[in-house]
Amino acid sequence: MRGLGPPLSVAVFAVVVSLTACHTEFDPCDELAFREFPDTSAAITAILDEVGPAKVYAVGEYHPTRATSGQRSPLSRFTGDIMDLLVPRSRHLVVETWLDEDCAAAGRQIRKEVQDATGRPPSTGTEIEALVMRSRKNKLETHGLPMTCIEHGSLLDPTGRVDFLRLLELVTEKLGATARSLVSDDRAVIVYGGALHNDLYPRWPLADLSYAQGLQKDLGGGVVELDLVVPEVVAPMQMVRLDDWFPLLGRAAPDRVIVWERGPASYVVILPAKDLLTAAVAKPRPDPYD
Secondary structure, three states, rough: OOOOOHHHHHHHHHHHHOOOOOOOOOOOOHOOOOOOEEHHHHHHHHHHHOOOOOEEEEEOOOOOHHHHHHOOHHHHHHHHHHHHHHHHHEEEEEEEEOOOOOOOHHHHHHHHHHHHHHHHHHHHHHHHHHHHHHHHOEEEEEEEOOOOOHHHOOEOOOOOOOHHHHHHHHHHHHHHHHHHOOOOOOEEEEEEOOOOOOOOOOOOHHHHHHHHHHHHHHHHOEEEEEEEHHHHHHHHHHHHHHHOOHHHHHHOOOEEEEEEEEEOOOOEEEEOOOOOOOHHHOOOOOOOOO
């Protein structure tokens, strides 16, 4: 749920940076120490072998919008290509959604406003249901975020509209508390949500919106961050142009998965692109002075 955009001046600077990414004279990709794998399974397997036993797999996605709804979403890719690799090491799955309907009317209003504000495609609900069904088939105990009617009400401002900052704060609190309550000594907890809340190394203004950083401290380690990047989904997003991994998007291809380690136990996984066209967004334009 990376809904906080950069200031205009920062966004303009980010675009300028993106246009010179991977330039022939200085290739920032060379400094990122990335790895390439032939498919998603090989990439995730390598990461799991590298990190060893974990307590929490903090999986985050960059949410698709209606404009990118024709592409295979990160959620569907997680369900179909990644979750089965985590199942043998895990007992619980926590999903960033409300699975109960005790406050149905308020819940529907909040979901509608969030969907309208973020442009989330209607298919998201169906994909969450598919994830839950797959997890139960794999005998994972599946958990949504428990929400009381009072908490639902606390998300509405005096005009009856959703207070989105409070929503982000509450989601962060719920993800952290739910995961913490399920951690055991034998197998891990999988947490699936937005690529804002699972940051082990969050930017300063967004630190309070990460459950993973606090959880890592409370548990004394054992939290693994996996950020799933679908090239077609993130390509239109101006905000990702500020991320260190953005130049690597210029290497996205159908037969390639790119893994970059942001820090210990923190991985950005650029999943296979639909075609080679998406990579152009991070490639340099010809220099007219060359």
